[in-house]
Structure formats: structure tokens, C-alpha cells
Amino acid sequence: MKLAASQAGKGGMSKVSREDLIAETAELLDGNTANLSLDRLLQLITIMQHATDVLLNEIERRGKLTFQEEVPVVPYVSDYRIKTILTRAEDNERGGPEPPSVAKLRH
Numbered sequence: 001m002k003l004a005a006s007q008a009g010k011g012g013m014s015k016v017s018r019e020d021l022i023a024e025t026a027e028l029l030d031g032n033t034a035n036l037s038l039d040r041l042l043q044l045i046t047i048m049q050h051a052t053d054v055l056l057n058e059i060e061r062r063g064k065l066t067f068q069e070e071v072p073v074v075p076y077v078s079d080y081r082i083k084t085i086l087t088r089a090e091d092n093e094r095g096g097p098e099p100p101s102v103a104k105l106r107h
Contacts, residue, residue: 018080 016024029036029044036044056074059065066073081087 013075013077016078016080018078021078021080 033041052074056065056072059075060072
């Protein structure tokens with residue numbers, strides 16, 4: 001894996017481009033997630049969550065973890081982000097489009 005450096009993001013860190021995010025994720029997940037069993041999907045998300053925990057602990061150890069209203073901020077240094085069940089509520093609070101399931105219920 002090799003990330004290309006792009007424009008500086010928060011705190012002078014290099015932002016990860018959309019292309020790099022997609023390519024690196026595909027490499028980590030070994031291709032198309034639609035072909036994976038539910039058991040494998042759950043294993044992979046557990047591994048990714050563990051990796052996030054390990055990385056957050058290292059950022060905290062270095063004294064670089066930031067907080068917002070006493071909640072740690074998980075770094076995400078890219079302009080590209082996909083919508084998930086975890087981010088749809090944030091989009092709606094900011095006036096973004098509603099997920100199709102919510103829009104369907106309103107009509």
C-alpha cells in the first residue's frame with residue numbers, strides 16, 4: 001500500500017484522496033464485499049475496529065488526540081466520505097439529503 005500525498009488537511013496532515021481511499025480499501029478487503037459471507041464481513045469489521053482502537057491509543061500516547069465536548073475525535077483526513085448508518089443522521093442535521101428509506105416514509 002502506498003498513499004499519495006495530497007493537499008494538507010487538519011493540523012498540516014496530508015489529506016487522503018478519494019482515489020487512494022477506494023484503492024487502499026479494496027486492497028485491504030480483497031475486492032468486492034458483495035461476494036463475502038456475513039461471517040467474513042463481521043470478522044473484517046471487528047479487525048478494522050480493533051485496528052482503529054490500536055491507532056487511537058497510539059495517537060493518544062503521542063498527546064495528539066483531540067476532544068470535542070469531552071468526546072474524542074476520531075481523525076478522518078479526507079474530503080471523501082461514503083454515507084453509512086453512522087453518518088446519515090449527521091447529514092440530515094446539516095440539511096443534507098435524507099436517506100431513501102426516510103424520504104419514502106415522509107411521502
